[in-house]
Amino acid sequence: MTVVQIREESDIVRARTTAKEAARELGFGLVDQTRISTAVSELARNIFLYAGEGEVHIEELNNHHGIRVSFIDHGPGIEDVDLAMKDGWSSVRAMGKGLPGAKRLSDRMEIHTETGEGTTVTIEKWLSPSSKLRIASSPNPRGGPSLT
Amino acid sequence: MLGISSIPILKLRDFLIVSIQIDLHDRMAEQLQQDILEQISQTQAKGVLIDISALEMVDSFIGRILADTARMASTLDSEIVIVGMQPAVAITLIELGLSLGGVRTALNLDEGYELLQQTLEEKASEGQTSEEALAEEADDGGSD
Ligand SMILES: Nc1ncnc2c1ncn2[C@@H]1O[C@H](COP(=O)(O)OP(=O)(O)O)[C@@H](O)[C@H]1O
Ligand SMILES: [Mg+2]
Numbered sequence: 001m002t003v004v005q006i007r008e009e010s011d012i013v014r015a016r017t018t019a020k021e022a023a024r025e026l027g028f029g030l031v032d033q034t035r036i037s038t039a040v041s042e043l044a045r046n047i048f049l050y051a052g053e054g055e056v057h058i059e060e061l062n063n064h065h066g067i068r069v070s071f072i073d074h075g076p077g078i079e080d081v082d083l084a085m086k087d088g089w090s091s092v093r094a095m096g097k098g099l100p101g102a103k104r105l106s107d108r109m110e111i112h113t114e115t116g117e118g119t120t121v122t123i124e125k126w127l128s129p130s131s132k133l134r135i136a137s138s139p140n141p142r143g144g145p146s147l148t
Numbered sequence: 149m150l151g152i153s154s155i156p157i158l159k160l161r162d163f164l165i166v167s168i169q170i171d172l173h174d175r176m177a178e179q180l181q182q183d184i185l186e187q188i189s190q191t192q193a194k195g196v197l198i199d200i201s202a203l204e205m206v207d208s209f210i211g212r213i214l215a216d217t218a219r220m221a222s223t224l225d226s227e228i229v230i231v232g233m234q235p236a237v238a239i240t241l242i243e244l245g246l247s248l249g250g251v252r253t254a255l256n257l258d259e260g261y262e263l264l265q266q267t268l269e270e271k272a273s274e275g276q277t278s279e280e281a282l283a284e285e286a287d288d289g290g291s292d
Pocket of ligand 2: 096
């Protein structure tokens with residue numbers, strides 16, 4: 001697992017670059033790499049803007065199944081998740097596309113939040129069977145066991 | 149010209165050309181917007197080509213900056229064309245739910261340049277027709 005600390009604004013760039021690189025190594029195609037880095041950019045920015053600081057955890061799902069990225073902060077929490085998930089809703093008059101957009105760009109998204117405690121958002125992107133085949137038939141770039 | 153954003157803005161006749169070659173962090177994007185608008189008003193540039201072919205992603209923040217810059221430029225009587233957006237970026241932008249509404253885009257610098265020329269010609273002829281219409285009205289007034 002790779003951890004990217006979010007403390008300053010440039011850490012948003014670090015988080016999305018690291019996630020994109022991880023996705024590429026796992027065998028995701030360019031469009032999926034872009035989906036992942038865009039979702040990570042949105043959710044890492046949310047940590048920076050609304051919680052001040054936190055962590056982004058990037059990990060591989062079992063058996064090259066895909067990638068999971070978690071965004072963990074101990075900020076104020078999200079008061080009304082349904083409202084926050086609404087397209088275009090923003091408490092700061094921003095675009096309001098981060099949460100709903102990240103959900104559309106990933107295969108699965110979960111939000112755990114408690115007012116005053118913090119927020120954890122987790123997204124997953126799964127490799128399609130065809131990209132798994134590509135990994136199985138090409139030399140494993142990381143030298144680990146390859147898919148059978 | 150090097151603005152504070154340290155992204156070069158080149159002037160070519162009536163146009164400005166900006167090529168974003170680095171991964172933009174938020175403050176840098178805001179600074180670039182300011183630099184471009186300042187250069188437009190200083191040089192009276194009629195059009196700006198912004199090459200984003202090296203941008204690996206456009207999220208809602210950068211998307212908003214691009215759209216805002218285009219809108220503000222047009223209030224300064226300058227037209228912005230975004231060129232070279234990678235297909236993967238365009239697809240992702242749509243899924244993110246962002247429309248760069250009203251922002252002109254072109255595949256590459258060549259096409260962007262043509263689009264700018266065309267837009268400016270249309271603007272000029274529109275200007276002419278409204279001048280002609282005014283002249284006609286004045287004529288009508290005279291013949292009464
Ligand atoms: N990590 C977080 N902690 C607290 N509030 C958050 C967090 N992430 C999102 N929010 C809230 O959810 C709202 C919607 O987020 P988002 O969809 O990213 O839109 P935007 O950031 O443009 O406002 C934010 O305006 C903010 O109020
Ligand atoms: Mg956001």
